[in-house]
Amino acid sequence: MKLSKLWYLLLVTGTLAIHACDSTPEAPRMSWTELDSLYYSAPGYDSLHPEQLAFALQKLAKERLDTYEAAALHPSDSSLSRVDSLYTLTEFYDGLAKVAMAASEYQKAQVQIEKYSNLYRNTVLISWGGANIHPYDRYAAAYEDSLQRQVPLSEAYQAQLELLAEEIPFTERHTLFYYLENSASIIQPHQNWQAQLTQLDTVDSLSGAQLDDLLAAYVTKQVYGSEEEFMVELVNQYRADHYEILDSLRIPVGDGLMLDAQVVIPKGVEGPVPTILEANPYVYDMDVPIFSYWGADRGFASITVFPRGVRLSDGEFAPFEKEAEDLPKAIDWISKQPWSDGQVAMYGGSYLGFSQWAAMKNPHPALKTIVPQVSVGIGIDYPYHNRVPMNYALRWINYVTNANLSDYDDFGNTPYWDSLYMTWYTSGASSRGLDTLDQAPDAIYQRWLDHPDYDSYWQDMVASTPEDFAAIDIPILTTTGFFDDDQMGALHYYGLHQRYGKPEVVDQHHLIIGPYDHGGGQSLQWNGEVGGIEIDQNAFINLITMVYDWCDYVMLDGPKPELLQDRVNHYVMQQGWQHLPSVAAITDSLTLYPEGFGKEEPGALTTTPANGFTMLKEDFAPDSLDKLTFDYLLHKPELLPYFLEEGLVWETAPLTEEVVLAGRPAFQLTFTPNVKDVDLKVYLMEVSPEGEMMKLSECLQRISYVQNREQRQLLEPGEAITVHLKNSFWISRKVKPGARLRVIVTVNSDPEWQKNYGSGKLVADETSADFVPIELIFDLERTQIRLPLAPTLE
Structure with a gap:
């Protein structure tokens, strides 16, 4: 397992520093691969x-x-990515720790x-990952403590678990509690002791991996089986000591309807407190969600309000349609509760982020x-x-409407x-x-298809007009990735407010x-990578604690968060x-022009316009690009031939x-169509000297809506059109010397998206x-790509 120099030094200097001063001969060389392949007598x-x-x-x-x-x-010298190395290290530390405990080497x-x-x-x-390892640490500490104080191990272990509950970071505490109160059904089956004993009756030897198991x-x-009852009691007692939990609250929203809600209120805090609200349609069980405890741990009343038809709320859930109407009423109710000081904040991601902008349609002063x-x-x-x-x-509709959970x-x-999408696509x-x-x-689903324009159906759900954004008078923190x-x-709402x-x-x-x-844009980026691409360590911030x-x-x-x-x-x-003081501070740009056909082999991107024409075709037959969803950042070099076959590449x-x-690339495309409409997808890639790609940005656009998302404007077959695609994904990245920038233009033909045959009819009704x-037919002289450049700051 090839590790970076940093990890190698970490292992050599930190894992077993005891060897540095050991006068005994050096241990025999042992690679990590060999570690698993050794055999031991079973x-x-x-049972008697x-x-x-x-x-034994x-x-x-x-x-x-x-x-x-x-x-x-x-460590062995086999090749691993940094992310794989991280996994390897955690597995190694975990395995070594448990072997040491079994050997009664608790300090090690x-x-x-x-x-x-x-x-x-x-x-x-992961921000709260590894919480399940803490009881092992406390069991080891309890063993040493029981010897020093001459008390039973059980007593020492219970005392250590009580300390753990108080000392653990709040973002990990309730994940730990989840493990503690469900140890019999979660932890132990993964390492089933009885199954291991049964195995001993059938084998004479065990591989290193089997012995580890x-x-x-x-x-x-x-660790988890010796104090199951105490663990459950500990969790229950901690919650009873630290929180007041009010469940199945009823919030009136008119027409005799009531919304269901849960609130967790911190104990030991003087007087009413500010409230943090999540309006959440995602409910997996009837338990209090972990994030409600997080808010209470930070001194806030933390309330979850469930939309109509979700959990125990009245009515039927019509996604996105009632939040603008119901949430101001819920906020009014919250502000008048005895545990509230009259101040309400909202947070949350994805649908929960939408809910906040819906509440701003008719903002409540609280x-x-x-x-x-x-x-x-x-x-x-x-x-x-x-x-x-x-x-x-x-x-997604099925996900949130099949039942009240x-x-x-x-x-x-x-x-x-995936099979359903492909069946439809080929039908x-x-x-x-x-x-x-x-x-x-x-x-x-049918109602959504009935509104292909960005019309009042969509606009009435959320803050959408100049007047809506002019009426906002509160501080806002927007996060995305x-x-x-x-x-x-996220940038749409941000931009309208700006x-x-x-x-x-x-x-x-x-x-x-x-x-x-x-996920990372609303919590903490999982694994230090996206789509297999390594992410800089300095980029990581905890967007959970940032909220509080x-x-x-x-x-x-309180103090303003330092990052801001x-x-x-x-x-x-x-x-x-x-x-930066604003997005407008990004003023410089690099303009590139395509040259060459972009078929069979990539054409050139240069800084001067080039004459010429090239043709992009699409027949909607299944092809190799239909599964690109599984290659999140499209980084595999072997994808290039597929792009050359199905698209244009420069x-x-x-x-x-x-x-x-820094910012959102813009693509000016001039082409003559033979159809009345088309959906185009443009990718901006970085290509390493070795040929590996990384998707920096993309823009998917129905061309008939480029000028006005509220009204479709069909193309004229045979007439050239110039379109400006600006609603691309923001990227901020230093592209180093030796790398190349690649632009790919395709007709969107993905089973996960609606097919636009280009007839000019309502696309939802089009068939083969x-x-x-x-x-x-693309006019290269009138086609260009504008890449925004980060300003140079003193």
Whole structure:
């Protein structure tokens, strides 16, 4: 396992520093691969004499510990990515810790557990990841404590668990509690002790990996199995001591309807407190969600309000349609409760981000701030993305409307949905029939198809007019990511407020945008990578704690979060954070022009216009590009031939100096169509010297809506048209010398999107009978790509 120099030094200097001063001969060389391939004699098991097995396991564990220590000093040299290396390290620390515990080497175990936990926190494999490892650490500490104080191990372990509940960071505490109160059904089955014992009756030897599993199950049985009842009691007592939980609250919203709500109120805080509200349609069970405890841990009353038809709320859930009407009433009710000081904040991501902008349609004076994260731009990027509807919408509708709780089983059945999309795609049927292929016509899905324009149906759901944004008078923190599916929605609301808001209020609207996907833009980027691409460590910020820091700042006169040094805070990949007074501060750009056909081999991208024409065709037959969804950043070099076959490809020569991009690329395309409409997708790629691609930005656009998203304007076959595609994805990245920039233009023909045959009819009603092969003749002299460049700051 090839590790970076940093990780190698970490292992050599930190994992087993004890060897540095050991005068014994150097341990035999042992690679990490060999660690798993060693074999050990299987211990015998006699249920009448379990102590014999315990002794045998301890002996085996000591032998296994020696090999782990040798391997720690000599990592193998097989190649791994940084992310794989992180996984390898956590697995190594975890395995070594449990082997050490089985060997009764508890101090050594604690060293490895600390490294495991720090690796999770400092490399951001996940913000609260690794919470389940903490009881192992406390069990090891309890063993040492029981010897020193001469008390039973059980007593010492219970005391350690009580300390853990108080000391653990709040973002990890309730994940830990989840493990503690469900240990019998979650932790132990993964390392089933009984199954391991049964295995001993059938084998004479165990591989290193099998022995690790046996020892882990043995240790886990001690750690999680010895105090199951106490763990549940501890969790319940902690919650009783620290929170007042009010469930199944009823909030009137008119017409005799009541919304369901849960609130967690911190105990030990004087007087009423500010409230943080999440309006959440996603409900997996009837328990209090973890994020409600987070807010209470930070001193806020944390309330979740469920939309109509969700959980125990009255009525039927019509996604997006009633929030603008209901949320101001819910905020009014919250502000008048005895536990509320009259101040309400809202936060949350995706649909929950939309909900905040819906509340701003008719803002209530008690609402003091919103923190919309990765916000759905209803009618802007979902379920229409630049007026191209996504078939995923039907899957999502089922997810949130099949029952009053979210239907995760249906939503998570990706093979079913992929098959459904492909069946529809190859059938030639209209997109009207997609829901019938699933089960039956769906009224919500059909209603969405009935509104291809950005009309009043969409606009009435959310703050959308100049007057709506001019009326805003509260501070706002917006977060999104370069790789966030809803980036366009987040920037849509942000941009409208910048354009129409009061200057003194706009000055208090901050934007954070970095190398995050949809999840990372509302919490913490998982695994330190996106789509297999490594992300800079300095880019990682905890957007969970940022929410509470912001609410402290706005409602409790706390300090302003340090990152928010200006209104626009963007992370330039491979460079660092940059703070700008506005998006308008990005003024410089690099304009590139295509040269050559862009077929068979990439054409050139140069800084001077070139004459010529080239043709882009599409027949909607299934092709290799139909599965690009599975290659998130399209980074595999072998994809290039597929792009050349299905699209037009141009690229720069290797850069001789760095180019620092910041903002949303714009694509000016001039072409003569043979159809009345077409959906185009344009990619901007970075290409490494080795040929690996990284998707920097893309723009998917129904061309008949380029000029006006509220009214379709059909193309004239045979007449040239120039379109300006500006609603692309923001990217901030330093592209280093030696890399190339690549632009790819395709006709969108993806089973996950509606097919636009170009007949000029309502696209939802088009079938293969309306199809003629699409041919677009591009005028290269009038086609260009404008790349925004990051300003140079002193």
